[in-house]
Amino acid sequence: MSEQPYGSRMAESEDKGLQQDAWPEAAQQSLQLMMARVNSVLLGKKEVVTQVFSSLLAGGHVLLEDVPGVGKTLLVRAIARVMGGEFRRIQFTSDMQPADVVGGMIWDGKRGELVFRQGPLMANVVLADEINRTPPRTQSALLEAMEERSVSADGETRLLPQPFMLLATQNPLRDDGTYPLPEAQLDRFMMRLSIGYPAAEDEIAMLEGKTAQRLQPESLRPVIIPEEWLRMQRDALSVHVHPALMAYAVHIVSATRTSQDLLLGASPRATLDWVRAAQATAYISGRRFVVPDDLKQTAEHVLAHRLLVRDEALVRGKTAAAVLSAIMSAQPIPVPSGDGGRRR
Structure with missing residues (x-):
C-alpha cells in the first residue's frame, strides 16, 4: 500500500500546529551518525541496528536472543558508547541474588549506620548479559525497573536515571543452565530480536586485519548526551498515527486473544508498544x-514473543510468528476514510 493516503492527509492537518516540515536537521544527523557508527562495528546487520534504535526511541527495552558468538554483547556495548551517559553491565549467573541487581543496604563502618549501595541498574544503558542464566526470582527483580523506571529496596523506592534502557541477551533455552523468562517479563520487552550469522563477505571483512581496530566498541565516541536522547524520544512519540491504523493494530492484537492456536494472546501493553515502535520507525x-x-x-518483533502457542498447534508445526502472520494476512490494512480522522 502506498504512503500517499496517509501522507496527503497529514499535509492538511492543523491539529496542534503539526506541520509537514522535516524533523530538526541536527537531531536527524545525530541519529543517522549513531546508527552508522554502530554498523561500523557490527558488520552487515543494518536492519537489526535500525530495529534496536526504533525500540529504544520508543522508550522500550530489547531482548536479543541468539546463539553465542554472533555479536549480541558487541551490539549493546556499541550502542552504549554512541549514546553517552552511564553504562553498566550485569553478567547473570545461577547464584545471583536480587540485591546484586537492584542494590541493598550495607553497613558503613565509618558512618556507623546502614547505607544504600546502588545496584548496577542505576545507569542510562544497562546490559543484562545472558539474562536467562539466572533463576526466575532474580529475573523478577527487573520487573519494576523495566515498567516503572524505579527500584525498591528496604521499603524505599528510588528512581532510575533518565533515560533508562535495558538491553538483555539470552541464549536459546536448549542450552544447558538456562531458565525460561516469566511471561510478565517477556511482556515488558518491547522487541525480541535475533542478529543471526553474518553473510560470508561480512565475515571475511571481520577477519581482515584492517577491520580489527574498528570492531572494538571502545573506539567509538559518544554522539549525543542523555538529554538529547530524551528529546528525540519525545519527538518520536509525537509522530501522527492515523485512526484507521490504530484500529487495525487493536484488531490484530484482539485476534491473538481469540485464536484457537494460542493459549496466551498479546496484552494491551503490546498494542501500545506496537504503535510506539511504528512511530519510532517513521521518525x-x-x-x-x-x-x-x-x-x-x-509486528513480529513486538508481538511474537508475547504469544504462547498451544501444544496441539506446536505438534502441527505452528510457531508464534506463523500464527501472527496468518492473522495479519486475514485482515488487510484498511484504507483511511475521506476525512482521515484529522482533516479539516
Whole structure:
C-alpha cells in the first residue's frame, strides 16, 4: 500500500500546529551518525541496528536472543558508547541474588549506620548479559525497573536515571543452565530480536586485519548526551498515527486473544508498544506520520514473543510468528476514510 493516503492527509492537518516540515536537521544527523557508527562495528546487520534504535526511541527495552558468538554483547556495548551517559553491565549467573541487581543496604563502618549501595541498574544503558542464566526470582527483580523506571529496596523506592534502557541477551533455552523468562517479563520487552550469522563477505571483512581496530566498541565516541536522547524520544512519540491504523493494530492484537492456536494472546501493553515502535520507525525514516509498512515491519518483533502457542498447534508445526502472520494476512490494512480522522 502506498504512503500517499496517509501522507496527503497529514499535509492538511492543523491539529496542534503539526506541520509537514522535516524533523530538526541536527537531531536527524545525530541519529543517522549513531546508527552508522554502530554498523561500523557490527558488520552487515543494518536492519537489526535500525530495529534496536526504533525500540529504544520508543522508550522500550530489547531482548536479543541468539546463539553465542554472533555479536549480541558487541551490539549493546556499541550502542552504549554512541549514546553517552552511564553504562553498566550485569553478567547473570545461577547464584545471583536480587540485591546484586537492584542494590541493598550495607553497613558503613565509618558512618556507623546502614547505607544504600546502588545496584548496577542505576545507569542510562544497562546490559543484562545472558539474562536467562539466572533463576526466575532474580529475573523478577527487573520487573519494576523495566515498567516503572524505579527500584525498591528496604521499603524505599528510588528512581532510575533518565533515560533508562535495558538491553538483555539470552541464549536459546536448549542450552544447558538456562531458565525460561516469566511471561510478565517477556511482556515488558518491547522487541525480541535475533542478529543471526553474518553473510560470508561480512565475515571475511571481520577477519581482515584492517577491520580489527574498528570492531572494538571502545573506539567509538559518544554522539549525543542523555538529554538529547530524551528529546528525540519525545519527538518520536509525537509522530501522527492515523485512526484507521490504530484500529487495525487493536484488531490484530484482539485476534491473538481469540485464536484457537494460542493459549496466551498479546496484552494491551503490546498494542501500545506496537504503535510506539511504528512511530519510532517513521521518525527514523524522517516522517511525521506512520504508514502501513511501519506496522508491518515491527509486528513480529513486538508481538511474537508475547504469544504462547498451544501444544496441539506446536505438534502441527505452528510457531508464534506463523500464527501472527496468518492473522495479519486475514485482515488487510484498511484504507483511511475521506476525512482521515484529522482533516479539516
